[in-house]
Amino acid sequence: ADVKKIAVLGGDGIGPEVVGEALKVLKKTEELFGYQFETEHALFGGIAIDEKGTPLPQETLELCQKADAVLLGAVGGPKWDNNSKELRPETGLLGIRKALGLFSNIRPATVFDCLKDASTLKPEVLEGTDLIVVRELTGGIYFGEKFRREGANGEEAVDTCVYNVQEVERIVRQAFDIAMTRGKRLASVDKANVLETSRLWREVVNRVAVEYPEVELEHVLVDNCAMQLLRRPSSFDVIVTENMFGDILSDEAAMLTGSIGMLSSASLGEGSFGLYEPVHGSAPDIAGQGISNPIATILSVALMFRLTFGYHDAAKSIEEAVKNVLDAGHRTGDIAVDKSQAIGTTAMGDLIVAAM
Amino acid sequence: ADVKKIAVLGGDGIGPEVVGEALKVLKKTEELFGYQFETEHALFGGIAIDEKGTPLPQETLELCQKADAVLLGAVGGPKWDNNSKELRPETGLLGIRKALGLFSNIRPATVFDCLKDASTLKPEVLEGTDLIVVRELTGGIYFGEKFRREGANGEEAVDTCVYNVQEVERIVRQAFDIAMTRGKRLASVDKANVLETSRLWREVVNRVAVEYPEVELEHVLVDNCAMQLLRRPSSFDVIVTENMFGDILSDEAAMLTGSIGMLSSASLGEGSFGLYEPVHGSAPDIAGQGISNPIATILSVALMFRLTFGYHDAAKSIEEAVKNVLDAGHRTGDIAVDKSQAIGTTAMGDLIVAAM
Numbered sequence: 202a203d204v205k206k207i208a209v210l211g212g213d214g215i216g217p218e219v220v221g222e223a224l225k226v227l228k229k230t231e232e233l234f235g236y237q238f239e240t241e242h243a244l245f246g247g248i249a250i251d252e253k254g255t256p257l258p259q260e261t262l263e264l265c266q267k268a269d270a271v272l273l274g275a276v277g278g279p280k281w282d283n284n285s286k287e288l289r290p291e292t293g294l295l296g297i298r299k300a301l302g303l304f305s306n307i308r309p310a311t312v313f314d315c316l317k318d319a320s321t322l323k324p325e326v327l328e329g330t331d332l333i334v335v336r337e338l339t340g341g342i343y344f345g346e347k348f349r350r351e352g353a354n355g356e357e358a359v360d361t362c363v364y365n366v367q368e369v370e371r372i373v374r375q376a377f378d379i380a381m382t383r384g385k386r387l388a389s390v391d392k393a394n395v396l397e398t399s400r401l402w403r404e405v406v407n408r409v410a411v412e413y414p415e416v417e418l419e420h421v422l423v424d425n426c427a428m429q430l431l432r433r434p435s436s437f438d439v440i441v442t443e444n445m446f447g448d449i450l451s452d453e454a455a456m457l458t459g460s461i462g463m464l465s466s467a468s469l470g471e472g473s474f475g476l477y478e479p480v481h482g483s484a485p486d487i488a489g490q491g492i493s494n495p496i497a498t499i500l501s502v503a504l505m506f507r508l509t510f511g512y513h514d515a516a517k518s519i520e521e522a523v524k525n526v527l528d529a530g531h532r533t534g535d536i537a538v539d540k541s542q543a544i545g546t547t548a549m550g551d552l553i554v555a556a557m
Numbered sequence: 558a559d560v561k562k563i564a565v566l567g568g569d570g571i572g573p574e575v576v577g578e579a580l581k582v583l584k585k586t587e588e589l590f591g592y593q594f595e596t597e598h599a600l601f602g603g604i605a606i607d608e609k610g611t612p613l614p615q616e617t618l619e620l621c622q623k624a625d626a627v628l629l630g631a632v633g634g635p636k637w638d639n640n641s642k643e644l645r646p647e648t649g650l651l652g653i654r655k656a657l658g659l660f661s662n663i664r665p666a667t668v669f670d671c672l673k674d675a676s677t678l679k680p681e682v683l684e685g686t687d688l689i690v691v692r693e694l695t696g697g698i699y700f701g702e703k704f705r706r707e708g709a710n711g712e713e714a715v716d717t718c719v720y721n722v723q724e725v726e727r728i729v730r731q732a733f734d735i736a737m738t739r740g741k742r743l744a745s746v747d748k749a750n751v752l753e754t755s756r757l758w759r760e761v762v763n764r765v766a767v768e769y770p771e772v773e774l775e776h777v778l779v780d781n782c783a784m785q786l787l788r789r790p791s792s793f794d795v796i797v798t799e800n801m802f803g804d805i806l807s808d809e810a811a812m813l814t815g816s817i818g819m820l821s822s823a824s825l826g827e828g829s830f831g832l833y834e835p836v837h838g839s840a841p842d843i844a845g846q847g848i849s850n851p852i853a854t855i856l857s858v859a860l861m862f863r864l865t866f867g868y869h870d871a872a873k874s875i876e877e878a879v880k881n882v883l884d885a886g887h888r889t890g891d892i893a894v895d896k897s898q899a900i901g902t903t904a905m906g907d908l909i910v911a912a913m
């Protein structure tokens with residue numbers, strides 16, 4: 202049988218609890234659909250710093266490299282915030298992206314009907330919003346040379362933003378491919394009126410665009426995009442952009458849906474391998490109380506099924522189960538209007554499993 | 558008598574029309590308050606490219622250097638979008654900022670009560686929103702070295718982001734000073750978990766903060782700030798950040814107020830000299846039709862009076878006149894609910910002058 206290996210990195214804060222519910226969904230998928238998964242846990246993030254002295258231990262990386270996919274909870278917390286760079290959870294995150302060649306981060310910003318009211322945007326503005334941000338994940342100012350030096354006016358700090366044609370081309374092509382499976386509209390976001398990397402970016406986009414005549418392409422400046430996301434969110438289909446702009450815009454897009462506790466993400470490289478994680482963070486303030494919302498992580502499993510394994514039947518089963526449970530009125534505290542009616546993490550996981 | 562010299566750069570698109578109304582307000586101020594202004598016009602932006610072959614002609618720069626303040630309309634338009642870098646309007650904008658040492662851009666994001674409904678945010682979320690973004694304007698990735706080179710994987714582009722201690726310190730100190738005149742809360746925005754320039758930024762902020770014990774300081778990561786602006790806009794007072802992040806966040810903040818046609822901005826250097834301009838752009842699509850909204854430019858004059866000349870009485874007169882005209886129900890097309898009732902650019906200017 203074709204056993205899929207999944208590396209499971211619970212991480213910090215609510216990470217392990219929400220991942221626990223996602224694992225129940227994996228098990229149920231085996232029963233229902235006959236697929237087989239082999240899961241193995243490893244330390245990552247703050248807990249790895251505590252136990253192994255590094256946020257990304259070698260054995261964790263090796264486990265991921267041998268796996269078909271990675272399921273990640275969340276990393277980070279105040280405990281490690283003031284550590285030196287090598288001993289911070291986010292350094293592990295950047296390290297794992299680079300080491301696994303995960304050059305593309307895909308974040309659907311979907312509005313869940315039952316959560317429309319949770320958005321700070323007016324419902325009529327939000328109506329029909331369903332966009333995906335495709336963010337370049339292993340280049341740009343995140344990974345360029347950084348250093349301090351003595352300048353003419355005292356100490357100075359330097360970050361370098363670098364992109365080569367090939368790096369831009371692969372992410373842009375992926376974004377066009379995704380647009381072809383959806384609304385066939387692509388917004389490429391840059392700051393070509395200021396940055397050289399953005400001018401290179403735009404050249405490559407225009408060149409690749411020729412291969413996708415069916416896709417309607419627009420170039421949007423990053424400052425303007427930050428505005429248009431607020432003004433006309435539903436007019437976007439796929440947004441593609443570089444690492445730093447993607448960090449900012451994908452968070453803005455996620456927040457405007459009002460559904461941030463529900464959003465999943467995929468980080469992909471060449472081939473079908475991918476790392477899947479909820480968009481929300483480790484929420485250390487509510488960790489261990491059994492009240493966190495496992496839906497984003499459960500939907501990350503559905504995304505894994507679609508993008509890495511091609512198990513569309515099982516993905517659909519999960520997505521519909523989530524929808525049915527929500528439609529039946531069940532809510533965790535973060536999305537409940539009446540907090541006194543809120544159910545806990547495991548109750549939500551159990552309901553979804555039962556609805557599959 | 559103390560005659561104040563104002564360099565007037567109408568620029569492109571609707572720039573000259575909205576500036577024309579602001580000049581009427583200047584004249585009325587002379588009559589009402591006895592202040593004296595000497596205005597001189599110069600070419601800047603696209604029109605300067607057309608007439609002088611450069612977006613920032615030497616005589617324009619010299620006029621600005623001899624002036625006490627600059628009033629700018631807006632620059633840019635599709636006509637010049639595909640020009641080479643030296644022949645683009647925005648190159649003039651970056652050039653004038655650097656040449657005049659305008660290291661600080663100040664953008665109040667105020668919600669005008671009568672325009673609350675124009676925001677895409679829910680009114681209850683917007684309630685009480687009144688923030689200022691202080692953006693560093695002459696450093697960072699905007700002005701660092703940029704070039705192309707051959708790399709191991711083909712052509713690559715490079716942008717360099719540089720900040721020195723002194724550059725950070727002067728903008729941060731200004732932001733603290735502004736916070737002291739307002740709500741005494743300062744959010745410093747950076748990406749200290751990734752960027753070296755952000756770590757330097759944060760060190761300087763923490764050092765300067767000691768001199769302002771009354772100001773409540775928070776450090777916010779830029780991606781989180783893009784979210785929090787949506788989630789809790791009214792909780793911000795003053796936001797200070799570097800050039801690129803400020804470009805993005807100030808536009809997001811402006812848009813969420815729903816009042817973008819009404820927002821003014823100041824770019825300041827050492828001393829009292831400043832350049833004042835509306836936040837909105839040159840809107841080439843409606844230029845020449847006499848329907849543009851002059852209020853943002855008129856309020857830029859009020860900001861000039863406050864920040865450069867200390868003419869608080871005249872500033873107040875303008876601000877109240879604007880408020881009264883709006884309260885009386887007068888609207889230009891961009892802010893009118895019933896477009897058929899909209900008045901034109903000069904009618905709006907005349908009403909405000911009459912109300913002063």
Ligand SMILES: CC(C)[C@H](C(=O)O)[C@@H](O)C(=O)O
Pocket residue numbers: 291294295448750751780
């Ligand atoms: C933690 C941080 C380094 C990371 C990033 O900026 O990429 C995070 O914000 C994200 O978007 O995954």
Ligand SMILES: CC(C)[C@H](C(=O)O)[C@@H](O)C(=O)O
Pocket residue numbers: 394395424647650651804
């Ligand atoms: C036109 C452009 C270069 C400019 C900038 O990015 O600074 C503009 O967006 C602004 O904010 O004034």
